[in-house]
Amino acid sequence: MRPKLIVGNWKMYTLRASARDLAAAVVQRVGTPKVQVGVCPPSVWLTTVAEVVRGTPIALGAQNCHYEKEGAFTGEISPQMLLDAGCAYVILGHSERRHKLNESDAFIHRKVLAALQAGLKVILCLGETLDERKANQAKAVVDRQLSGCLAGVDANALANVVLAYEPVWAIGTGLMAEPADAQEMHAFIRGWIRGKYGEEAAVRLPIQYGGSVTPDKVAALFRQPDIDGGLIGGASLQAELFTAIVRIAEQAASPAA
Numbered sequence: 001m002r003p004k005l006i007v008g009n010w011k012m013y014t015l016r017a018s019a020r021d022l023a024a025a026v027v028q029r030v031g032t033p034k035v036q037v038g039v040c041p042p043s044v045w046l047t048t049v050a051e052v053v054r055g056t057p058i059a060l061g062a063q064n065c066h067y068e069k070e071g072a073f074t075g076e077i078s079p080q081m082l083l084d085a086g087c088a089y090v091i092l093g094h095s096e097r098r099h100k101l102n103e104s105d106a107f108i109h110r111k112v113l114a115a116l117q118a119g120l121k122v123i124l125c126l127g128e129t130l131d132e133r134k135a136n137q138a139k140a141v142v143d144r145q146l147s148g149c150l151a152g153v154d155a156n157a158l159a160n161v162v163l164a165y166e167p168v169w170a171i172g173t174g175l176m177a178e179p180a181d182a183q184e185m186h187a188f189i190r191g192w193i194r195g196k197y198g199e200e201a202a203v204r205l206p207i208q209y210g211g212s213v214t215p216d217k218v219a220a221l222f223r224q225p226d227i228d229g230g231l232i233g234g235a236s237l238q239a240e241l242f243t244a245i246v247r248i249a250e251q252a253a254s255p256a257a
């Protein structure tokens, strides 16, 4: 059975004290979860949060990285720096970076390869805009993102990849995708992986959903066969809501428990 994975993307929120407090509250409330849990604070607070989550089941992740190890790249952070700061994960290809900062599939692809090579696990985000969905292009867009960002990633490296389907129209809007619509795209993504890497890789790959996930709406979504947890924005900034989402994922992972 694939692991379910709940990750908080704190985006550009929190100051040092609130980041530390939020991490401590997540550690305390989540306890020893039956699913995998991670938090991705702003990079400037990674070491602060690393001190709080060290030795706990909560994994640390970053929201972005560069593709070079080091060099004259003012303002950038390398995969090696993230590892040194205590990160296990890095989010790449988030739609806010694709659309607000013009990141291309080719650029994201270089980062995916570098992060995997460095030993990070990559959470690669995919998803269409509302216009693309209306134009019946959603699958074509996700197909293009998968081909562009995973080129040259072999089956071994794929074991360190998590995909996150985040329809752009669902992010921060309160409009979580309908479980059946999300499931359809997740099944498409898993089919794509099966076509390129084979059945075993497809069955093993976790595919998260992201976009307006809140505890009151997410139970049916997490019960879909190809949805393996969530990448949580707004609700991850409140430990109580984030923990409630973790509990729902645990319930969906082992309904008899």
Ligand code: 13P
Pocket (backbone or CB within 6 Å): 009, 094, 166, 170, 171, 172, 173, 174, 210, 211, 212, 213, 231, 232, 233, 234, 235
């Ligand atoms: P919201 O949960 O705030 O919609 O954000 C989702 C997201 O972008 C996670 O990466």
